[in-house]
Amino acid sequence: MRLVLKTDVTGLGSKGDIVEVATGYGRNYLLPQGLAARATTGIIRQIQEAERVRREARRRELDAAENIRLLLVETRVVIAARVNDEGQLFGSIGIAEIIDAVQSLSSVVLERGMVMLAEPIKTIGYHEVTITLHPEVQCVLTLDVIPAHR
Incomplete structure (x- = not known):
C-alpha cells in the first residue's frame, strides 16, 4: 500500500x-x-x-547570500572609536556597532545572529569577524578600528 x-x-x-x-x-x-x-x-x-x-x-536564498558575501568581501569596514594613550578603547565595540557600520557602508542589513564575535573588541587595529549569511555561506569581515579624532 x-x-x-x-x-x-x-x-x-x-x-x-x-x-x-x-x-x-x-x-x-x-x-x-x-x-x-x-x-x-x-x-x-x-x-x-x-x-x-x-x-x-x-536556491534563491543561497544566491542572495552569495551576492551579499561578494559585496561584503569588497567592503572595508572602518570604525572610529575613542581610545586612551595605550590604544585601549573607552568601552568596546560590539555586534550592534558592527551591524551599524556595515549598513552605513554597504547598505547590507545584518541581523544580530549573523555576526559571530567571540568577545567585544577593545583595541584599535584589524579584527576579523565571521558573518553567517546562510547556513552554507559565511564570510570573514575585516574590521579596522581606528582612533577617533578628539
Whole structure:
C-alpha cells in the first residue's frame, strides 16, 4: 500500500514522505491514527510541486547570500572609536556597532545572529569577524578600528 506520511513516523519516514507499507499496517494503524493518507496521483503531484517550490526558494536564498558575501568581501569596514594613550578603547565595540557600520557602508542589513564575535573588541587595529549569511555561506569581515579624532 502506498501512503503519504502526515507526520514523522519512527522507523518509517518523515512528514511528506511517500512510503510503501504492508496493507494491514497501513489500513489498521497508519490511516486510522491519522499518521498517513493514501498516495493518490493528485497528492503525489502536490508534494512534488511543493518540494520544487522549496528547492527554488532555497536556491534563491543561497544566491542572495552569495551576492551579499561578494559585496561584503569588497567592503572595508572602518570604525572610529575613542581610545586612551595605550590604544585601549573607552568601552568596546560590539555586534550592534558592527551591524551599524556595515549598513552605513554597504547598505547590507545584518541581523544580530549573523555576526559571530567571540568577545567585544577593545583595541584599535584589524579584527576579523565571521558573518553567517546562510547556513552554507559565511564570510570573514575585516574590521579596522581606528582612533577617533578628539
